[in-house]
Amino acid sequence: MCCNSAVIIxxxxxxxxxxxxxxxxxxxxASVSFRIRTVFPLGPSKSIPNDTDQFSGSDPATLYDxxxxxxxxxxxxxxxxxxxxxxKYHPDVSPHDRVEEYTKMxxxxxxxxxxxxxxxxxxxxxxxxxxxxxxxFSARRLFESDEQMEDKSEWKSRWQSQLSHLKKRxxxxxxxxxxxxxxxxxxxxxxxx
Amino acid sequence: xxxxxxxxxxxxxxxxxxxxxxxVPEIAIGIDIGTSQCSVAVWSGSQVELLRxxxxxxxxxxxxxxxxxxxxxxxxxxxxxxxxxxxxxxxFNMKRLxxxxxxxxxxxxxxxxxxxxxxxxxxxxPFIAALVNNMWRSTTPEEVLAIFLVELRVMAEMQLKRPIxxxxxxxxxxxxxxxxxxxxxxxxxxxxxxxxxxxxxxAVALLYAQQQQQNVHENMGSGSEKIALIFNxxxxxxxxxxxxxxxxxxxxxxxxxxxxxxEDLLQNTMHHLLPDMDNYFSRHGIDEIRKMGLxxxxxxxxxxxxxxxxxxxxxxxxxxxxxxxxxxxxxEFEEVNQHVFEKCASLINQCLSDAKLEVDDVNDVILVGxxxxxxxxxxxxxxxxxxxxxxxxxxxxxxxxxxxxxGAVASGVNDPFGSLDLLTIQTTPLSIGIxxxxxxxxxxxxxxxxxxxxxxxxxxxxxxxxxxxxxxxxEGDEKAVEKNQLLGYFKIMGIPPAPKGVPEIxxxxxxxxxxxxxxxxxxxxxxxxxxxxxxxxxxMPTVDDGHGxxxxxxxxxxxxxxxLVTVQKKVQR
Numbered sequence: 001m002c003c004n005s006a007v008i009i010x011x012x013x014x015x016x017x018x019x020x021x022x023x024x025x026x027x028x029x030a031s032v033s034f035r036i037r038t039v040f041p042l043g044p045s046k047s048i049p050n051d052t053d054q055f056s057g058s059d060p061a062t063l064y065d066x067x068x069x070x071x072x073x074x075x076x077x078x079x080x081x082x083x084x085x086x087x088k089y090h091p092d093v094s095p096h097d098r099v100e101e102y103t104k105m106x107x108x109x110x111x112x113x114x115x116x117x118x119x120x121x122x123x124x125x126x127x128x129x130x131x132x133x134x135x136x137f138s139a140r141r142l143f144e145s146d147e148q149m150e151d152k153s154e155w156k157s158r159w160q161s162q163l164s165h166l167k168k169r170x171x172x173x174x175x176x177x178x179x180x181x182x183x184x185x186x187x188x189x190x191x192x193x
Numbered sequence: 194x195x196x197x198x199x200x201x202x203x204x205x206x207x208x209x210x211x212x213x214x215x216x217v218p219e220i221a222i223g224i225d226i227g228t229s230q231c232s233v234a235v236w237s238g239s240q241v242e243l244l245r246x247x248x249x250x251x252x253x254x255x256x257x258x259x260x261x262x263x264x265x266x267x268x269x270x271x272x273x274x275x276x277x278x279x280x281x282x283x284x285f286n287m288k289r290l291x292x293x294x295x296x297x298x299x300x301x302x303x304x305x306x307x308x309x310x311x312x313x314x315x316x317x318x319p320f321i322a323a324l325v326n327n328m329w330r331s332t333t334p335e336e337v338l339a340i341f342l343v344e345l346r347v348m349a350e351m352q353l354k355r356p357i358x359x360x361x362x363x364x365x366x367x368x369x370x371x372x373x374x375x376x377x378x379x380x381x382x383x384x385x386x387x388x389x390x391x392x393x394x395x396a397v398a399l400l401y402a403q404q405q406q407q408n409v410h411e412n413m414g415s416g417s418e419k420i421a422l423i424f425n426x427x428x429x430x431x432x433x434x435x436x437x438x439x440x441x442x443x444x445x446x447x448x449x450x451x452x453x454x455x456e457d458l459l460q461n462t463m464h465h466l467l468p469d470m471d472n473y474f475s476r477h478g479i480d481e482i483r484k485m486g487l488x489x490x491x492x493x494x495x496x497x498x499x500x501x502x503x504x505x506x507x508x509x510x511x512x513x514x515x516x517x518x519x520x521x522x523x524x525e526f527e528e529v530n531q532h533v534f535e536k537c538a539s540l541i542n543q544c545l546s547d548a549k550l551e552v553d554d555v556n557d558v559i560l561v562g563x564x565x566x567x568x569x570x571x572x573x574x575x576x577x578x579x580x581x582x583x584x585x586x587x588x589x590x591x592x593x594x595x596x597x598x599x600g601a602v603a604s605g606v607n608d609p610f611g612s613l614d615l616l617t618i619q620t621t622p623l624s625i626g627i628x629x630x631x632x633x634x635x636x637x638x639x640x641x642x643x644x645x646x647x648x649x650x651x652x653x654x655x656x657x658x659x660x661x662x663x664x665x666x667x668e669g670d671e672k673a674v675e676k677n678q679l680l681g682y683f684k685i686m687g688i689p690p691a692p693k694g695v696p697e698i699x700x701x702x703x704x705x706x707x708x709x710x711x712x713x714x715x716x717x718x719x720x721x722x723x724x725x726x727x728x729x730x731x732x733m734p735t736v737d738d739g740h741g742x743x744x745x746x747x748x749x750x751x752x753x754x755x756x757l758v759t760v761q762k763k764v765q766r
Contacts, residue, residue, distance in 0.1 A: 083442040091706030092603045103645050110643050
């Protein structure tokens with residue numbers, strides 16, 4: 001896959017995207033939330049109408065459409081499509097006057113690639129797709145939040161056990177003032193058994 | 194102080210824009226500033242060429258001597274003897290010192306160098322000085338680097354017969370963004386504009402991508418994806434990367450690095466030969482400096498010889514009846530430096546596991562850098578990877594050649610034969626995140642994230658009616674937040690009074706093509722579409738010297754009153 005479809009236009013000013021005087025590469029979306037994303041059109045041929053009309057502006061195509069591959073595409077096809085699109089949209093090679101726009105596209109392509117090249121994430125995404133959920137970025141987020149949920153529940157149980165332990169200790173402290181050390185130990189043994 | 198760092202960068206930026214009138218793209222040159230040696234390369238129109246100084250050297254020693262009125266660097270200056278570099282008048286190893294504070298162990302290890310590195314151990318920049326006419330004349334690593342870069346620029350301008358402004362610099366993987374600002378400042382002082390900063394192994398990866406691409410053209414090869422592991426160990430740093438290459442695109446899969454290099458091997462061996470070395474030389478008098486130089490040169494020599502012979506005789510006369518005589522064999526050298534080699538091995542394994550790859554997945558193992566000739570390093574790398582080392586590149590020139598390729602690609606140069614149909618897709622070497630959930634580090638852009646990148650995480654308040662929140666940004670991979678590098682901090686104000694856990698505080702980070710990091714943060718109340726107050730946009734890093742203090746001071750002043758916790762993401766459909 002050495003074919004290069006990228007249009008490379010020599011740039012006039014190589015320091016186009018350096019530090020502070022540069023305009024924002026990505027304006028912050030007005031409404032910020034993980035599920036409401038600013039979505040960029042892929043060009044008329046790729047855009048398909050979306051049933052979730054809560055999205056203003058253009059619709060999010062599927063990640064497969066984004067990479068321009070069929071839903072049955074193999075890992076090799078995904079990788080090839082990704083590298084080809086990277087050669088088009090990466091800011092090192094994109095046309096000088098469209099760096100901002102292309103950088104956004106690059107980040108989307110990257111996310112699509114990361115989702116589809118990971119069998120587990122792809123599976124989750126495919127299931128969402130089958131349910132008719134066309135949120136381009138939901139699969140990955142869903143996956144991440146699942147992981148966090150596990151973390152959290154584990155953390156919570158550990159925390160609760162610590163808490164109950166602490167409660168026990170403070171109970172001893174309150175009631176143990178008048179008790180001898182041996183009495184305290186006996187009481188503790190009885191309680192824990 | 195924080196503002197000043199910015200002004201330098203902005204100033205240089207304005208200068209860059211004034212110059213944009215020419216129609217031919219100015220090809221950025223590639224510079225590899227090594228801890229010990231330095232080189233410059235440029236795309237000549239058909240290939241990469243290394244530039245030579247007036248003494249016909251492609252590799253120049255990285256040092257600046259303050260012996261005479263005008264400081265002179267290793268590009269122009271001719272050393273009468275190696276001892277001259279060790280007389281205390283010359284500053285070297287600046288790459289190991291730049292952007293570090295005086296509590297850093299690397300700075301402490303540098304105190305046994307002939308020039309003066311003074312630490313007060315309070316978390317500020319160390320005092321560095323060169324011996325000029327029997328006086329310690331102070332300087333900074335940035336200044337030394339800038340003087341050196343000016344010499345390189347003049348050399349390149351003379352040979353290329355055009356003004357040089359844009360450069361692609363190679364950097365160690367472990368450099369924090371704070372250190373990168375120091376490098377950028379040194380470049381600005383030298384009148385250079387940093388077009389791209391490339392971790393050294395990623396520059397090697399780009400050269401590899403070009404070589405693979407040429408092989409495909411010549412042999413009509415399959416052009417399928419190839420995985421290469423790059424191990425780069427120089428005098429100051431040891432870095433590894435894994436790249437997946439196909440069609441001229443080098444996609445970095447993982448990066449790992451450490452501040453370990455030939456300098457550590459040298460110092461360990463010197464300590465082995467003279468166990469009370471630190472005490473012996475601590476006074477830093479002229480006599481001590483001379484003896485330190487004797488020991489350093491003799492040890493360096495011995496290590497070089499041990500690469501080709503099993504043992505070496507060391508005979509040093511330190512005067513006053515103090516003599517060192519020893520036959521050092523290779524095994525002893527390897528034992529003395531065992532922990533260095535172990536750390537190197539762990540970097541390779543970490544890189545593989547971060548890339549989710551097995552040793553068998555690796556097609557080529559590339560070994561580069563000044564330490565690549567050390568038998569133990571070769572054996573270790575080949576042992577782990579179960580493969581011979583890739584022989585297609587010069588280990589001392591690979592990084593600078595890759596930097597020159599990226600200089601041409603990022604300058605928009607097109608090659609009719611397709612030699613520049615290349616792309617390097619870089620990743621973040623360190624995680625970037627904020628302090629939250631108590632004193633924890635919560636990454637927002639995790640390590641090994643492809644750049645450019647944009648990620649966001651939602652946080653919420655920990656107190657009822659909390660109207661402000663402190664965003665403290667760190668870079669690193671330690672769970673305890675204070676072990677990471679502080680990049681900056683700011684406050685979100687105007688959070689509408691609400692029970693804890695209700696306001697959604699969105700922290701978004703993005704990194705653009707030139708690796709500039711921006712943090713955007715603001716609050717949105719549930720059910721609302723628009724932010725409650727204007728979002729904050731802050732470019733990082735904002736901290737300067739004394740950053741360790743800043744975090745402590747913030748903690749002292751605010752405690753947990755302005756804290757944040759992560760929000761369990763709710764999936765709404």
